[in-house]
Amino acid sequence: MACRLILSVAIVAVALLVRRSAGYPWALCDDGTGSNFPARRSTYLANINLVAATLPRNASASPDLFATADYIGAAPNQVSALALCRGDATPSSCLSCLTQAFRDLPNTCAYNRVATIFYDSCLLSYSNASIFPSDFSAKIPAYGNRDSGSVMTEAAQFNRVMATLVNATADYAAYNSTRRYASGEADFNQEFPKLYSWAQCTPDLTPARCRRCLAQITGRYIPQLENYTGGFVRAVRCSFQYSTSPFLDGPMLVQLPGSPPPAQAPAAGGAPSETMRKIAVATVAAVLTISATCFYAWRKAKRTSAKALQSYPTSADDIQNICSLHLDLSVLRVATDDFAEHNKLGEGGFGVVYKGILPEGQRIAVKRLSQTSRQGIAELKTEILLVAKVNHKNLARLVGFCLESHDKLLVYEYMSNRSLDTILFDSTKKKELDWGKRLKIIDGIARGLQYLHEESQMKIVHRDLKASNILLDSAYNPKISDFGLAKIFAGDQSHIVTYCIVGTYGYMSPEYAMHGKYSIKSDVFSFGVLVLEIVTGRRNWDFCDSEQDADLINDVWEHWTREKAIELIDPSLTNDCPIDQLLKCIHIGLLCVQQKPSDRPVMSAVNFMLSSKTVDRLPSVSRPAFCRQQTSANSIKVSSNGLAGQNSNPEVIG
Template sequence: MVISMVVVVTSDTTSSEDIQSIDSLLLDVSALRVATDNFAEDKRLGEGGFGVVYKGILPDGQEIAVKRLSQNSRQGIGELKTELVLVAKLNHKNLVRLVGVCLEKHENILVYEYLPNRSLDIVLFDAQKNKELPWAMRYNIIEGIARGLQYLHEDSQMKIVHRDLKASNILLDSTYNPKISDFGLAKIYGGDRSHIITKRIAGTLGYMSPEYAMRGQYSIKSDVFSFGVLVLEIVTGRRSYGSYDYEKGTDLINAIWQHWIREKVVELIDPSLRNNSPIDQLLKCIHIGLLCVQENPADRPLMSAVNFMLSSNTVQLPSLSRPGFCTQEICANSTEVSSNELSITKLEPR
């Protein structure tokens, strides 16, 4: 499919002028109604703050995922257009592929390739389904996410900060290769600035970096933090939130760090991996995950460095400092948070 677009994008917003020509991507809503049996309930794949995603089949037999913006969506047409503009200009095997768009008066819809194994969180955090993810497959998922992020941050025409990298936004194809999805909160990041400050804190509980959640500062290193959380989740099979006693200030990063310094981190590895996986590779991934969640963004590696560390068996990994621990608490004066209206704050060292 040829994509013909003329796009003008600022670092903070996308207007209707950003999309000048999308003729080759336009799909008629009637065709999407046919493809999804009129958005039938049994075609529903999932739901988020934006609306509902349905499975559909085009007349040529192509399977699609139809992201339909609801009238009461928190995402809004601005974010939908941002996602359209960014995804249409991106091309990488570890990013979800845009098939088409419908921007009619009462319907705002993005259409993506259908990925049969759904999202990583559905498999990873299910005690039975996660047995479908042996270590070799999980390592491939980690590497694929890292390659996709390097493309966004360093190799694409635009430097892009995703801002909502999480397990539910990692989709899996038929062979469990990962594809980063949901670019509604993404931002163009360019120039020589070390970070950008926003008054709108938009992200997801448990994955936002402390400097972003507390001060609104985001950069490519914010995504690196989220990637680090994802790596720790993949190795342990535990969510970054909801698995520990938060009243005592214990989250996944904190728990892993405490076990790491006591040289007992093996105890937190997913039990299904402990007896049939290379322990040195598991420990390397935990080390890389902790490196990515360092408190100081400058101490977190670029994704190109992460990919080098993942691919090398001889590289010496940098030493670790105490990470930026996070707890969950309702932020009474927060602005907007995309899907979980909670912020995260740093725990002071004990």
């Protein structure tokens, strides 16, 4: 299978003992099958360029400097890609490095469908199959530096220092960093030069898999790098490097002072020396402390909630991820002035949202679920797990959670402009949203959805995309929030059918509202409704739930067919707005709310259309789905209490 090279990189000439300049940047081409795309103007290259338009930006905007894209385009020319920058890189240097990688790799690897390129500060890998499975068993290329004086007089002691530092750095990257990144230095005494080290895995790996990956490459190649002042191994899923010269920016996370370690050399794969044992004991103690604190918090939670959690499938890694986000109730009480009325940001069927400030100064928004909230422990855990695992600038970041006494609380980063609906549907506040801000919001939501559907390690369907679940920061950058109803799709799943229909009236696709069938195209439908609302400044459900003859989608369609869509543009927008952009967004919105899911574009295509300067090449639209034609009082029940949003939006459960 073509994806094996991306993960195992087995077929490569091992170039040991060469200087950094030799062969730089380093490339791994093909998987031994000779699978190439035919020419520069091939569909495969076009799909690579489509990925190149978003992946560097997504990676550089991620807190982990990491992003993926899976199955972009149609078989046999589909492209999957992975981009990772070194943990000390800045967002701008990360973006520059990955942009250059997309320029270099197709030529460097002679149009191979499977290819990887490594720079000092980033790596890019693409394939015509999924890159996400992990296999660490294959050979990896290693490079070493033999500068003048590189063979040490006290070679044995130097080699022990080097091996100890590399393994300690690998431990820290795997077990002490959610970014799976670590830097280190050793300054034992004046007889030995100071050593610097680096270890990093892709952040989607669990701690155990990260350490196993690093153990395989350190165990194999550290013996081959003995007596050399610098060396490294680059692989797609994990890498390490050491040098007697500093090569990283930022603080050293691992520092090994004191005398050299005992004479016995560490076993291959990182078996611990005495120093390593001390580091391991400290690491285990820290993990146990976190686990004990988290366990105590769970013990204090309501008995019924604890039983519900135990019955919900949970892996050890999931528990570790959850526990690392736990916050004490006492901390949140202080942060919100004991949930004071003057700190209230909003209230809905789910409960109340309060603003607060953590002890270190971080501003937060605390969602305190009410006792009658429809968001149960399963939905709460889904939200915690999903938001903790995904990282994108257009997704709300979960700061933590708390389950103590009778409280269920979710803590998010604070968004000073609150949610989109509080501005867009307010006759006075909507004037704050000029067309530039509205286009930024549309673009950001689209990029966030593309990440969920196509680029994250999990294919995620949000299922409750609406204006009240779009948060806005101080610069009106949008962030998708409330993942309590989200679902993860397996790699081969195209849709799921459920008898429990949950979501918000007016944003639900017809196939989901009527038949319980949902997919990524359900989110695309919701996005289309949002686009039409943003352009017109009008709610869709107001029309579906009123005595008027037409809902918003129908109203837009009727004006579109009469070439009078401009009449629906929000009157609060100034007359100097670019009409071509407004009409293009209406066109895209109508494409997204087509009756058949197959007629709706995927989000990567939506982003391409949004960035395109040509309007006449957009696909033609057919009569879209309408609220009145697709739903009835017998098919769903309308509840005035929101499942995960504000109570100004009626929600449904069937």
